[in-house]
Ligand SMILES: NC(=O)C1=CN([C@@H]2O[C@H](COP(=O)(O)OP(=O)(O)OC[C@H]3O[C@@H](n4cnc5c(N)ncnc54)[C@H](O)[C@@H]3O)[C@@H](O)[C@H]2O)[C@@H](O)CC1
């Protein structure tokens with residue numbers, strides 16, 4: 095699903111109005127009707143007090159129109175206009191009039207007004223600012239937002255939580271509606287998925303306001319949300335007349351004394367995701383452990399006991415994953431550098447492999463094109479430099495990806511795979527996966543997909559999704575705390591099955 099920027103949303107609104115030959119208030123009425131139906135289907139007339147805080151733009155207009163629909167269905171409502179500017183939008187004014195025609199006069203809140211009483215049992219509708227917010231809210235509006243947050247009432251935010259800009263970090267973190275349930279129109283907003291801004295949101299849901307489908311399809315966006323519908327077409331089915339050679343021979347290179355487990359996790363994941371053959375290359379100290387832990391994996395060792403000082407693979411690997419637990423000894427760095435020069439195929443580089451690249455940036459020249467780098471935030475910072483917020487981080491990563499023609503997987507709650515100017519935002523995964531070794535599993539997963547013929551960008555996007563789904567299945571059985579990296583590997587098979595499962599509705603249609 096595409097993630098539109100605010101200007102793209104305004105453009106889609108405009109084109110829809112032209113193509114469907116409707117007036118803009120019809121679009122607002124659709125938005126309000128969707129909001130109303132969402133609320134009405136849950137409350138079914140329950141007399142809970144609903145307090146609506148409406149700004150003076152179109153977000154406020156949505157709130158006004160919603161208030162009218164709630165009033166017509168006899169809900170107990172209280173409407174406030176948060177009068178932060180005299181520049182009221184036409185559709186706001188229209189809906190204010192419609193409300194007055196029904197004998198409801200909202201309270202106008204200004205700098206001088208007392209803060210209204212809000213009980214924890216009330217429902218608050220936040221329609222103060224939408225995607226039009228482009229400067230810090232006035233201090234008194236900020237205080238009102240803080241007051242709403244402190245009320246502990248259930249807050250429904252219209253389109254986007256007020257105080258949160260759609261294209262950057264908030265100016266004042268306490269002047270943002272927090273923990274709300276966001277009902278967003280038509281398309282998700284990027285801020286919902288970034289660590290610095292996603293924290294303001296409890297849950298979000300999309301409401302379809304009938305924007306023109308052709309415009310939605312044709313608009314090229316910088317970000318895409320990756321869910322099951324996006325991932326399913328990438329799946330490469332296993333062929334009946336195939337053999338292990340069909341699915342490639344992966345090589346996982348890494349490990350040092352005390353960190354052999356990283357290679358074990360990566361090679362096990364690589365095998366489990368479907369690589370035909372897997373060979374691990376480790377220092378000698380890892381030999382017995384690996385042969386015992388994963389009998390299906392073949393093991394090659396270097397000449398040293400505790401670290402890698404030279405990498406020799408006596409065959410042409412189909413795919414390579416390198417870096418987990420490898421350390422940064424001078425000899426290891428030299429071996430890594432020589433291997434980069436030798437390899438011409440894209441590979442997956444993780445952990446200390448990334449730290450070596452950050453320390454010796456000249457080595458980036460030798461990284462094969464289309465290689466996949468899988469940094470966590472600290473590793474990314476070492477590669478691209480510090481950033482002031484998530485948006486700058488993404489810009490820097492895009493520039494890095496373009497310069498080196500590499501795919502960068504920024505790991506996090508919503509892992510984002512960046513290739514050149516585009517970011518793919520993952521939707522699977524859970525906080526249980528913030529645990530030792532889960533990155534090693536991801537590296538093995540992506541390597542194993544590449545060995546089966548997935549192109550690098552697809553392998554990264556599909557692998558991140560599948561890895562997150564395996565973590566979700568694991569958490570559903572064990573709870574978040576007990577998710578371990580080895581548990582994620584164990585659930586890769588269930589994740590495939592979950593991905594390929596025919597939805598119930600389709601099944602019953604066909605029978
Ligand atoms: N046709 C459309 O564009 C539709 C828009 N809809 C709603 O319209 C919203 C966008 O509406 P608007 O563009 O009117 O903008 P908002 O309602 O988000 O903001 C109101 C206006 O206040 C001004 N402003 C921005 N920051 C301010 C600040 N800190 N202090 C004071 N004034 C400030 C801006 O000029 C902005 O246009 C969406 O989020 C959505 O809720 C929906 O009705 C669906 C259709």
Ligand SMILES: [K+]
Pocket residue numbers: 153220221222223224251252253254255256
């Ligand atoms: K809002």
